[in-house]
Amino acid sequence: xxxxxxxxxxxxxxxxxxxxxxxxxxxxxxxxxxxxxxxxxxxxxxxxxxxxxxxxxxxxxxxxxxxxxxxxxxxxxxxxxxxxxxxxxxxxxxxxxxxxxxxxxxxxxxxxxxxxxxxxxxxxxxxxxxxxxxxxxxxxxxxxxxxxxxxxxxxxxxxxxxxxxxxxxxxxxxxxxxxxxxxxxxxxxxxxxxxxxxxxxxxxxxxxxxxxxxxxxxxxxxxxxxxxxxxxxxxxxxxxxxxxxxxxxxxxxxxxxxxxxxxxxxxxxxxxxxxxxxxxxxxxxxxxxxxxxxxxxxxxxxxxxxxxxxxxxxxxxxxxxxxxxxxxxxxxxxxxxxxxxx
Amino acid sequence: xxxxxxxxxxxxxxxxxxxxxxxxxxxxxxxxxxxxxxxxxxxxxxxxxxxxxxxxxxxxxxxxxxxxxxxxxxxxxxxxxxxxxxxxxxxxxxxxxxxxxxxxxxxxxxxxxxxxxxxxxxxxxxxxxxxxxxxxxxxxxxxxxxxxxxxxxxxxxxxxxxxxxxxxxxxxxxxxxxxxxxxxxxxxxxxxxxxxxxxxxxxxxxxxxxxxxxxxxxxxxxxxxxxxxxxxxxxxxxxxxxxxxxxxxxxxxxxxxxxxxxxxxxxxxxxxxxxxxxxxxxxxxxxxxxxxxxxxxxxxxxxxxxxxxxxxxxxxxxxxxxxxxxxxxxxxxxxxxxxxxx
Numbered sequence: 001x002x003x004x005x006x007x008x009x010x011x012x013x014x015x016x017x018x019x020x021x022x023x024x025x026x027x028x029x030x031x032x033x034x035x036x037x038x039x040x041x042x043x044x045x046x047x048x049x050x051x052x053x054x055x056x057x058x059x060x061x062x063x064x065x066x067x068x069x070x071x072x073x074x075x076x077x078x079x080x081x082x083x084x085x086x087x088x089x090x091x092x093x094x095x096x097x098x099x100x101x102x103x104x105x106x107x108x109x110x111x112x113x114x115x116x117x118x119x120x121x122x123x124x125x126x127x128x129x130x131x132x133x134x135x136x137x138x139x140x141x142x143x144x145x146x147x148x149x150x151x152x153x154x155x156x157x158x159x160x161x162x163x164x165x166x167x168x169x170x171x172x173x174x175x176x177x178x179x180x181x182x183x184x185x186x187x188x189x190x191x192x193x194x195x196x197x198x199x200x201x202x203x204x205x206x207x208x209x210x211x212x213x214x215x216x217x218x219x220x221x222x223x224x225x226x227x228x229x230x231x232x233x234x235x236x237x238x239x240x241x242x243x244x245x246x247x248x249x250x251x252x253x254x255x256x257x258x259x260x261x262x263x264x265x266x267x268x269x270x271x272x273x274x275x276x277x278x279x280x281x282x283x284x285x286x287x288x289x290x291x292x293x294x295x296x297x298x299x300x301x302x303x304x305x306x307x308x309x310x311x312x313x314x315x316x317x318x319x320x321x322x323x324x325x326x327x328x329x330x331x332x333x334x335x336x337x338x339x340x341x342x
Numbered sequence: 343x344x345x346x347x348x349x350x351x352x353x354x355x356x357x358x359x360x361x362x363x364x365x366x367x368x369x370x371x372x373x374x375x376x377x378x379x380x381x382x383x384x385x386x387x388x389x390x391x392x393x394x395x396x397x398x399x400x401x402x403x404x405x406x407x408x409x410x411x412x413x414x415x416x417x418x419x420x421x422x423x424x425x426x427x428x429x430x431x432x433x434x435x436x437x438x439x440x441x442x443x444x445x446x447x448x449x450x451x452x453x454x455x456x457x458x459x460x461x462x463x464x465x466x467x468x469x470x471x472x473x474x475x476x477x478x479x480x481x482x483x484x485x486x487x488x489x490x491x492x493x494x495x496x497x498x499x500x501x502x503x504x505x506x507x508x509x510x511x512x513x514x515x516x517x518x519x520x521x522x523x524x525x526x527x528x529x530x531x532x533x534x535x536x537x538x539x540x541x542x543x544x545x546x547x548x549x550x551x552x553x554x555x556x557x558x559x560x561x562x563x564x565x566x567x568x569x570x571x572x573x574x575x576x577x578x579x580x581x582x583x584x585x586x587x588x589x590x591x592x593x594x595x596x597x598x599x600x601x602x603x604x605x606x607x608x609x610x611x612x613x614x615x616x617x618x619x620x621x622x623x624x625x626x627x628x629x630x631x632x633x634x635x636x637x638x639x640x641x642x643x644x645x646x647x648x649x650x651x652x653x654x655x656x657x658x659x660x661x662x663x664x665x666x667x668x669x670x671x672x673x674x675x676x677x678x679x680x681x682x683x684x
Contacts, residue, residue, distance in 0.1 A: 046505060048505055048508065048509055050508055050509060050511075050512035051505055051508050051509075054508065098474075102470055102471070102474060105470060124448075125448045125511050126508060126511050126512075128444055128447060128448060128470060128473075129444070129504055129507045129508050129511065130504075130508070131470075131474070132440075132444060132473070132474075132477065132500075132504050132507075133501065133504035133505070133508065135474065135477055135478070136477070136497060136500035136501045136503075136504055137497075137501055139481040139493065139497045139500075140494065140497030140498055140500070140501055141497075142493075142497075143485075143490045143493035143494040143497050144490075144494070145490070146490075148485045148486075148487070148488075148490060148493070151481065151484075151485035151490070151493055152482065152485040152486070155478060155479075155481045155482030155483075155484075155485050156482055158474075158478035158481075158482070159475065159478045159479055159482055161478075162471055162472075162474045162475035162478055163388060163390055163393055163475070165471045165474075166390070166392055166393050166396065166468060166471050166472070166475065167390055167392055167393075169392075169467050169468050169471060170392035170468075
């Protein structure tokens with residue numbers, strides 16, 4: 001009698017909150033996620049002990065596997081998954097891991113700038129190269145597919161992701177960041193990858209171009225909403241639950257949607273206070289920023305934006321996909337994006 | 343009447359010494375190099391001003407275009423170049439640029455560790471992402487080719503290059519580094535890329551597998567010799583000519599071939615002196631290391647290794663390729679690898 005496969009190691013080792021939230025949604029793709037997990041390890045195998053150690057270290061970063069889940073659920077809902085879906089799901093997870101590893105390098109570097117930590121150099125050097133190693137393996141794995149279609153789409157996406165990151169760096173400490181530029185940044189750096197996950201999931205399931213395009217928009221919308229929710233959690237979340245220091249975006253000079261809205265709409269005195277907090281270096285800066293913005297309408301504004309993006313995304317599912325367990329899971333996943341507290 | 347195209351911008355802007363050395367060898371592929379130059383710029387075009395600025399900045403790193411030259415000359419000598427050669431030559435140049443940009447980040451970081459410079463953070467963040475942008479575009483461009491063959495070969499190569507870099511980082515400050523591990527490092531980090539340049543150059547010119555394999559070995563040999571020559575220049579070169587600080591490898595804890603040989607063969611007292619210099623922090627450390635090793639047999643040992651690799655490489659050309667202008671250029675290029683002084 002066949003038994004259900006155990007959950008992939010990455011889900012077992014994921015932060016409890018994140019795993020608990022996604023677990024019921026991944027039941028229809030449990031076997032595929034296990035295959036992704038195995039392919040991930042197989043692709044990164046190396047004869048060098050120092051590489052093996054770093055690859056193990058990378059597993060610590062792996063969490064809810066949102067991007068593979070999007071590829072697989074979209075595929076399932078749009079006609080059924082194939083071996084190509086497993087490959088693509090593994091590739092996007094590697095790309096995502098690479099961005100996390102490199103983001104981590106940048107964040108470490110910033111902490112050094114503020115003098116909080118130093119001499120993490122050896123770790124940082126390895127992290128730059130480890131990120132490169134992951135990007136390289138992502139493309140290497142993708143080139144094992146018969147057609148160039150996925151390589152081309154993912155290559156285009158990573159071009160765009162890097163542009164988004166560069167635009168964000170360029171606007172670091174820009175207190176006059178507009179909402180337009182903010183959306184340009186997050187659509188490139190975050191939503192482009194979730195968009196291509198859903199597009200390729202549908203494409204490789206044999207969906208029509210119209211359905212694949214609708215799924216691409218679905219992915220872009222929930223990616224954008226996901227980022228806005230991250231912005232909100234940075235200002236309102238509970239440190240213990242979110243698991244990272246909060247108010248960090250503002251402290252790093254990354255303006256988030258509520259902050260941008262506040263700078264445009266709050267009473268002049270409040271704006272000036274925020275501005276001086278953002279450029280200043282008070283020890284309880286993050287807390288003061290949170291306390292200033294929390295009672296304003298700016299949190300609601302950002303929250304409504306995210307909810308509206310998710311509503312559009314869910315409508316696309318209803319319009320373009322036949323009812324199925326996988327479609328229900330995608331719908332629930334979209335809903336959770338703006339409901340999550342971690 | 344057709345006129346010769348002007349030399350590509352990268353050659354015009356290259357360091358004088360490097361350009362002067364390679365210029366006569368690139369005459370048979372001048373038109374192709376111009377096409378590479380144009381494709382490089384076209385592929386990296388962006389609608390974002392901040393990205394345009396960084397891409398311009400990257401041009402400063404571009405020098406002798408050794409890797410595109412290898413793809414194109416091998417292609418020409420093995421049956422003739424095609425449009426695919428232009429694409430592959432541009433791809434390998436982007437990969438090489440990415441490694442330079444990321445190496446630069448690592449080196450900057452090290453200077454920070456020693457306290458020499460700080461607060462180059464914004465530059466470093468952009469450099470990490472710019473390197474990623476170049477890698478991403480390299481694979482994106484490669485996926486424009488009809489077959490996956492080049493993507494797969496280049497993906498495998500970049501996997502290996504990253505492993506070489508990681509192995510080098512892991513052996514930083516390892517004063518007992520063996521010659522075996524040293525060769526493992528440089529064959530992966532440097533020679534794997536020159537090897538794949540020559541292999542793909544031949545493959546895409548319709549060469550037989552035997553010829554392509556011989557060209558791969560040719561590329562691996564001259565890449566390895568190139569790195570050993572770099573080691574030697576670090577110890578013996580003239581600062582003004584090489585254009586970077588010398589003795590830097592030792593100071594950074596990167597053991598080079600002459601140093602490894604010295605640690606194995608020099609009189610015990612000399613070895614102990616070198617060991618104490620390597621772990622110490624004297625202000626004129628680099629100069630003292632140079633003065634200690636210069637009169638030893640270790641420089642000759644390394645130099646003979648490099649010359650022997652080049653001799654094998656040149657013999658492969660004579661055995662596997664029919665005489666042609668392109669073959670003569672490849673032969674001369676191999677000779678110059680161990681003759682160069684910058």
